Amino acid sequence: xxxxxxxxxxxxxxxxxxxxxxxxxPLEALRYPITPVGLHYLLVHxxxxxxxxxxxxxxxxxxxxxxxxxxxDEIKAMPAKSLAVTMECAGNxxxxxxxxxxxxxxxxxAVGTGDWRGVSLRQVLELAIPLDQARxxxxxxxxxxxxxxxxxxxxxxxxxxxxxxxxxxLAYDLNGSPLPPQHGFPLRLVVPGWYGMASVKWLTxxxxxxxxxxxxxxxxxxxLRQHVDEPGVPVTRIVPRxxxxxxxxxxxxxRKRTIKRLPCRIEGRAWSGWGAITKVEVSADGGRTWAAAQxxxxxxxxxxxxxxxxxxSPPGPGDxxxxxxATDETGKVQPLDVPWTTAGYSNNAVQRVKxxxxxx
Amino acid sequence: xxxxxxxxxxxxxxxxxxxxxxxxxPLEALRYPITPVGLHYLLVHxxxxxxxxxxxxxxxxxxxxxxxxxxxDEIKAMPAKSLAVTMECAGNxxxxxxxxxxxxxxxxxAVGTGDWRGVSLRQVLELAIPLDQARxxxxxxxxxxxxxxxxxxxxxxxxxxxxxxxxxxLAYDLNGSPLPPQHGFPLRLVVPGWYGMASVKWLTxxxxxxxxxxxxxxxxxxxLRQHVDEPGVPVTRIVPRxxxxxxxxxxxxxRKRTIKRLPCRIEGRAWSGWGAITKVEVSADGGRTWAAAQxxxxxxxxxxxxxxxxxxSPPGPGDxxxxxxATDETGKVQPLDVPWTTAGYSNNAVQRVKxxxxxx
Numbered sequence: 001x002x003x004x005x006x007x008x009x010x011x012x013x014x015x016x017x018x019x020x021x022x023x024x025x026p027l028e029a030l031r032y033p034i035t036p037v038g039l040h041y042l043l044v045h046x047x048x049x050x051x052x053x054x055x056x057x058x059x060x061x062x063x064x065x066x067x068x069x070x071x072x073d074e075i076k077a078m079p080a081k082s083l084a085v086t087m088e089c090a091g092n093x094x095x096x097x098x099x100x101x102x103x104x105x106x107x108x109x110a111v112g113t114g115d116w117r118g119v120s121l122r123q124v125l126e127l128a129i130p131l132d133q134a135r136x137x138x139x140x141x142x143x144x145x146x147x148x149x150x151x152x153x154x155x156x157x158x159x160x161x162x163x164x165x166x167x168x169x170l171a172y173d174l175n176g177s178p179l180p181p182q183h184g185f186p187l188r189l190v191v192p193g194w195y196g197m198a199s200v201k202w203l204t205x206x207x208x209x210x211x212x213x214x215x216x217x218x219x220x221x222x223x224l225r226q227h228v229d230e231p232g233v234p235v236t237r238i239v240p241r242x243x244x245x246x247x248x249x250x251x252x253x254x255r256k257r258t259i260k261r262l263p264c265r266i267e268g269r270a271w272s273g274w275g276a277i278t279k280v281e282v283s284a285d286g287g288r289t290w291a292a293a294q295x296x297x298x299x300x301x302x303x304x305x306x307x308x309x310x311x312x313s314p315p316g317p318g319d320x321x322x323x324x325x326a327t328d329e330t331g332k333v334q335p336l337d338v339p340w341t342t343a344g345y346s347n348n349a350v351q352r353v354k355x356x357x358x359x360x
Numbered sequence: 361x362x363x364x365x366x367x368x369x370x371x372x373x374x375x376x377x378x379x380x381x382x383x384x385x386p387l388e389a390l391r392y393p394i395t396p397v398g399l400h401y402l403l404v405h406x407x408x409x410x411x412x413x414x415x416x417x418x419x420x421x422x423x424x425x426x427x428x429x430x431x432x433d434e435i436k437a438m439p440a441k442s443l444a445v446t447m448e449c450a451g452n453x454x455x456x457x458x459x460x461x462x463x464x465x466x467x468x469x470a471v472g473t474g475d476w477r478g479v480s481l482r483q484v485l486e487l488a489i490p491l492d493q494a495r496x497x498x499x500x501x502x503x504x505x506x507x508x509x510x511x512x513x514x515x516x517x518x519x520x521x522x523x524x525x526x527x528x529x530l531a532y533d534l535n536g537s538p539l540p541p542q543h544g545f546p547l548r549l550v551v552p553g554w555y556g557m558a559s560v561k562w563l564t565x566x567x568x569x570x571x572x573x574x575x576x577x578x579x580x581x582x583x584l585r586q587h588v589d590e591p592g593v594p595v596t597r598i599v600p601r602x603x604x605x606x607x608x609x610x611x612x613x614x615r616k617r618t619i620k621r622l623p624c625r626i627e628g629r630a631w632s633g634w635g636a637i638t639k640v641e642v643s644a645d646g647g648r649t650w651a652a653a654q655x656x657x658x659x660x661x662x663x664x665x666x667x668x669x670x671x672x673s674p675p676g677p678g679d680x681x682x683x684x685x686a687t688d689e690t691g692k693v694q695p696l697d698v699p700w701t702t703a704g705y706s707n708n709a710v711q712r713v714k715x716x717x718x719x720x
Contacts, residue, residue, distance in 0.1 A: 010370035011376050045612050047386070252405050
């Protein structure tokens with residue numbers, strides 16, 4: 001491979017620096033249908049910006065009939081809606097790849113479900129009246145830094161069609177309170193079904209454009225490539241994943257689980273950005289054989305994860321490797337392994353949880 | 361050394377597992393006098409327990425005249441007090457040691473200041489009326505796991521004298537809201553001035569004892585040792601530390617800072633569990649020469665960090681290593697280096713922030 005990720009299981013200092021500042025969701029927090037603030041995953045490319053909400057404005061411009069400059073109060077005066085949305089980092093699962101792409105070393109914790117409240121993006125765009133030649137919408141955040149040698153504000157774009165979808169919103173509340181600083185205060189984009197990179201935080205400008213966006217976070221980053229020199233395929237929607245609350249209790253250092261009470265109810269949640277979850281299966285032998293889990297009656301919204309449970313009675317004491325896998329309505333199924341990519345995006349290989357059952 | 365920490369700068373998978381679930385405070389959050397929920401550091405030994413607040417009770421027993429069983433409502437009906445408290449993990453700074461103790465690999469982010477609200481521990485103990493032979497108070501949390509081969513509930517103790525101090529509290533609110541699950545819902549101990557291990561979360565039992573506590577978290581863990589076979593010295597109060605908001609903007613991967621605007625105002629906060637901060641100094645040459653920073657007029661409480669600032673005009677463009685160091689009223693000063701210990705506690709060596717100044 002052209003870049004030289006380490007052929008080792010060990011983690012570099014640069015990866016640790018990222019792991020120390022970006023937060024995963026401890027997997028026992030899968031028990032909450034809405035992830036409490038502080039447990040939702042968090043990936044910040046540069047620094048969390050300091051924003052004075054009184055001075056802050058959202059600009060809407062580009063190929064529109066009416067340039068807009070909106071205050072937070074003006075946005076909050078518009079008709080509001082709430083939506084439970086499961087968000088996942090595109091790099092979730094990256095640390096399982098070998099050789100490992102050097103970047104935020106997520107194991108499996110980069111997920112969370114927020115109860116977001118705000119206004120429809122379409123409603124704001126319709127106030128500005130995009131012109132006929134409008135093709136994409138570029139979103140600029142206030143976080144600023146260097147990445148791949150390029151100084152930049154964090155920017156992502158959506159096609160006009162994606163931007164006008166019902167569920168895409170500009171959110172100012174999370175779980176009933178104003179956005180915490182780390183989740184984009186005072187306003188962020190939320191693009192349900194897409195990996196988190198699309199949901200630009202600390203939003204400051206919306207620009208309607210004639211041309212496809214060619215910024216760093218589209219053309220260089222967030223692409224699936226087998227080789228760094230190829231253009232690759234853009235990362236978009238979340239591929240299906242199921243995770244379980246690790247059953248039993250952990251060892252502090254190894255996190256290996258011990259189960260002393262049987263039968264063992266295994267619980268988890270599953271999601272996909274491509275369609276509703278239709279099946280979750282559980283394996284107690286590392287993925288060789290599977291049995292269907294019980295799906296909860298419904299998810300909290302079409303864009304939120306769905307709970308599941310499974311009553312497990314192991315045949316006897318000993319070591320087991322528990323797995324779960326999700327299938328969505330488009331027929332996408334979680335694989336046991338995914339093909340290696342240069343940046344480790346969209347790795348939805350099944351979770352493996354090692355447990356030691358002490359009683360029969 | 362008797363244990364064999366790696367003679368390498370690379371991080372093991374077990375350390376990464378801990379770093380992925382325990383949260384540091386991104387250092388730009390030093391800008392907030394009270395750390396927003398979700399940015400405060402978090403160290404959970406086992407799993408975050410699920411607690412039903414209606415069924416939850418706090419037991420108070422041992423060598424007391426009156427055993428107590430208190431509901432959350434009964435505790436909330438008692439006279440309440442609020443206190444801003446800076447809490448730091450005893451392992452903060454551990455990852456800088458070489459050979460590196462294998463444990464949660466904190467760089468410098470394991471700190472935060474909460475606005476805690478609850479009742480005085482003394483008040484609860486006085487309701488139970490400790491007997492004359494009372495010597496220590498043992499606190500048991502609901503988190504359960506294996507550590508060092510020993511299955512345990514997380515437990516820590518205080519001497520009777522420490523337990524009866526004014527500022528020690530049983531907190532049910534953080535920053536004006538009920539404790540989030542990860543910070544000890546529904547009730548936790550807060551021991552101002554001490555490293556975080558003393559502030560037992562998910563409190564379920566308070567036991568007044570005749571004998572000194574010899575549980576795992578006192579006798580095996582949380583001790584300063586040069587060699588694993590020696591008894592060592594208990595970790596108690598927080599030694600002084602100052603941290604700065606890294607100035608300028610970062611590179612995503614290396615986190616190296618670029619400064620383009622001068623003069624550069626450097627801001628930070630300093631704290632000590634031994635006494636008030638009396639001096640903060642800044643160095644722009646990696647700790648060879650120092651100049652005094654301006655201290656903010658006052659900390660929010662005697663147990664909270666104190667802000668400081670420093671107007672820096674570098675002599676010209678180029679690379680600099682910025683440091684700051686704190687001195688407290690007992691004369692304790694942050695060192696450039698600390699002696700190696702087996703578990704890497706209390707490493708308050710000065711922070712070093714590499715910056716590249718682009719303008720003169």
